[in-house]
Amino acid sequence: MKRMVVLCVSFVLCLAVTGVSAETIKLGVAGPHSGDLAPYGIPTMRAAQLVVKQINEQGGVLGKQVELLIQDDQCNPNIATNVATRLVSDGAHVVLGHICSGATRAALGTYREAKIPVMSPSATNPPLTQSGEYPNFFRTIASDDMQAKLAVDYALNSLGVKKVAVLHDRGDYGRGFAEFAKQALDEKEIEVVLFEGITPGAMDYSSIIQRVRREGADSLIFGGYHPEASKLVTQLERRRVDAVFISDDGVKDESFLNVAGSAAEGAYMTGPKDLSALPLNKAAVDAFQAAYGAEPGAFFQEGYAAALALLNAVQKAGSTDYDAVVNALRTEYVETPVGLIKFDEKGDAEGVGFSMFKVENGTFVEMQ
């Protein structure tokens, strides 16, 4: 009888122990995993999976395994809010996401109420950090105004443009880029002959391209994503309009090269610096290629960096307590594929940045 009791008690204890070790650090991952913007979200999701797999194999964070909670927001602000509510109720401790600026902004309030640190690898809309409204928000990518300033400086100093047409796709991201570009151009007193939004997904943009020609613009700065950019450069070529096409990192995607083909040649765009020389970057890309046998895709490095930074902060903070984690993010440096980073007061990563790229012979070439 006594033996039975001992057995029973040890069983109970066993369960209790497994109960403790079953407690996990929950890392939410939100972004577009379906829909036409899925190519921007899937690389980050896979980055998170690779990071978590590696960390779990090395014993996890604070001795606990890391669990992924993956949610698809399709870059849609309405869905993003639901996704945020879902992640909060599922008990996410930190969230990697969202991908699109609009969706991120829609979701951030929910996370702020729930005191969850959020880190986006790709939401570059400046007010997300600069407004100070979201102390829980961080990002591993530089903001749009940095991109726009770089693009304008390059256009003026290296390309010598005189008359600029600025177009955007009316979205948070594209419009933001276009407005910052216009601001920078106005400061330099360069003539902006056209500043307009175009309808994303419209059948064609030939009328607006005619307008660009009529205004005599020698360059076209576009804020938006690759589907519209492909149409614009194709129309520029077809309509024999001689204007340099300059855009943002939403255009720096393999799809732009594939879809626009020869029309993409000579187009300029900003994009995150080429970091392939960093050892951790190489390791991350190798891990991806070993797992999926393909190139990682957009924002993979930033996503990888964000996942590492978040989990590292939890480790350094010694708990998942909001204040401790946020403090760790702001004070502790972490080695990532985008360099050795920590975050400033507003949530922007110190030491990450953009370069100018040009399409030459069907590839993106980094300009010095």
Next chain:
Amino acid sequence: MEYFLELFFSGLTRGSIYALIALGYTMVYGIIQLINFAHGEIYMIGAFVALIVAGVCTIYGLSGFAILILAAAIAAVYAAAYGYTLEKIAYRPLRGSPRLSPLISAIGMSIFLQNYVLLAQTPDFLPFPRLIPDFAFMDDVAHIIGSPELVILVTTLITMVLLTLLIKKTRVGKAMRATQQDLNMARLVGINVDRVISLTFVIGSVLAAIGGVLVASYIGQVSFYIGFLAGIKAFTAAVLGGIGSIPGAVLGGLIIGWSESFAAGYISSDYEDVLTFVLLVVILIVRPAGILGKVRKQKV
């Protein structure tokens, strides 16, 4: 003047594509008073089939124009099959039920077809080969009207002439007109109404597929989502011209194409959609049945 012509032909090209798609909406509405919301998806499927055919043909080394014609033909056959099936499984079982039921079924089919292509093909944009070559003789005027625009205009013109002949001169056309006037009466005089309705869907789908192939080779990309916006615009064109009226659909398509093009060219592309829909509202206030539409008397 040159600028005006540039915008004129831009608008004409765009408008003739809207007109091609709008014909499908208006013909179906004319016969069974159903707004076939899945019609935009047929257009998208046409473009996708053409992409696949073009890919295969390129491997066999055919030239651009041969591929375009072959791709358009196969896309038309495929789209016709889709249109026929759509009517058979989604609308025919609901004939005679309240008007909202087939409408919901149409929206459901639209969502289904979009997601089917998304899953079966890709969520990403795909490059569509530029099948329409740049003609040398067009080089001087290429900034006003390019070779692709010329091909689109000629193709739509031929298509519309053929459609008019079919409806005005053939027995089948006569049956279609009779069914449009009065479905029950047409049945009484021995017209196989079900077959006429199927045929209407088939013709509408073929037109949409031709539009899809032309647009895809013009702008050089396709995705599962292109049918949505094109469908909305074409539907607007059909309503503007008077839904149920075939010349009305063409007129509506052209008006929308031009209003978009001139709005973008002379005012601002920010206002292109605003102007189009303001125009729609104004025309519907003045002529509630659309420009060429007839008010049907409701018999109570």
